[in-house]
Amino acid sequence: xxxxxxxxxxxxxxxxxxxxKKWLESVLTGDWERAEISARKLSESHEKLWCWLGxxxxxxxxxxxxxxxxxxxxxxxxxxxxxxALPLVVTAKNTASHVLVETGHYEKALSKAEQAxxxxxxxxxxxxxxxxxxxxxxxxxxxxxxxxVIADLCGSRGHHLKGELALAGGDVRSAIRELEQACSSTxxxxxxxxxxxxxxxxxxxxxxxxxxxxxxxxxxAQSSHARIHWPIFYVRSLYLxxxxxxxxxxxxxxxxxxxxxxxxxxxxxxxPRRLDESRRFxxxxx
Numbered sequence: 001x002x003x004x005x006x007x008x009x010x011x012x013x014x015x016x017x018x019x020x021k022k023w024l025e026s027v028l029t030g031d032w033e034r035a036e037i038s039a040r041k042l043s044e045s046h047e048k049l050w051c052w053l054g055x056x057x058x059x060x061x062x063x064x065x066x067x068x069x070x071x072x073x074x075x076x077x078x079x080x081x082x083x084x085a086l087p088l089v090v091t092a093k094n095t096a097s098h099v100l101v102e103t104g105h106y107e108k109a110l111s112k113a114e115q116a117x118x119x120x121x122x123x124x125x126x127x128x129x130x131x132x133x134x135x136x137x138x139x140x141x142x143x144x145x146x147x148x149v150i151a152d153l154c155g156s157r158g159h160h161l162k163g164e165l166a167l168a169g170g171d172v173r174s175a176i177r178e179l180e181q182a183c184s185s186t187x188x189x190x191x192x193x194x195x196x197x198x199x200x201x202x203x204x205x206x207x208x209x210x211x212x213x214x215x216x217x218x219x220x221a222q223s224s225h226a227r228i229h230w231p232i233f234y235v236r237s238l239y240l241x242x243x244x245x246x247x248x249x250x251x252x253x254x255x256x257x258x259x260x261x262x263x264x265x266x267x268x269x270x271x272p273r274r275l276d277e278s279r280r281f282x283x284x285x286x
Contacts, residue, residue, distance in 0.1 A: 016045065020057075023057050023061075024228065027227065032065055035057075036058065040054065041054070042054025042057060049085075051082065056075070058074045059071040059074040059099075063099065065265070065268050066265030066270040066271075068099055068270050075096040086119050087120075089119060090119050093116035094125065097116065097129070099232065100112065101132060103270060106139045106140045107136075110133060113129050113132035117129035117133060130153050134146045134150070134161040137149070138164055138165060146164075150162060155185055156183070156196060157182070166178060176207065179199050179203055194225070197216055198216075198230075198237060201213050201220070214241060217240050217241045218241060220234055221237045232270070236261075236274075238257045239257070242255070242258035242278065246281070261275075261278055
């Protein structure tokens, strides 16, 4: 054991790591005030990496509360916090693009995704950016342009975009096939599977395969990784699970998931129609 006292740098690193741990614990327990305090403390760090990470965690915390506009603003700050580290800039832009796609801001999503694709080297980050490009084009009603992106995509994300295109075109069987392939071909399931898994659950619902839908969506709802890294898909899976269990006649399971869904986003701006539907079920109106 060394008698040498720890340096100030070692102490600063320890404080940052403890703050990050507090943020993680707070998000997993739903202590949003404490989560925001911890993330903000990181964002005020003089170390650019920790500052970047703090802004990202602030954005994740905002999304857990249904505050998409604040999340995008905070991700823009993350992209500027360490702009000489291109991988971190790309990650922030990709995350913001996903948020914008999922909340209906397709032009802004396309712009950020194209910026990310231009900055990213060949590899997963560029594929993620290109997937966002394809999704934004598809949601804008430009399936031919979205199809043109597929040739540049590798592996699971190519299957994911094909599945989304098939689903948008009404070919549910092909959509399920492509999305199942996207999920099964993912090298690191925890890191990449959630968006494709959510789309697969949605495709099963379109096919009225409620049990299959509940299985896929339960995988997201029970995942701490999804909660920490993909909060929009995580929270939406709770609503879709509630609805799927409602279709299956399991009112107890439906109620539990609707309650959890409402608890996350009741004071947010995302999915107001679904929040209203959940409230009506919980109040016995449906």
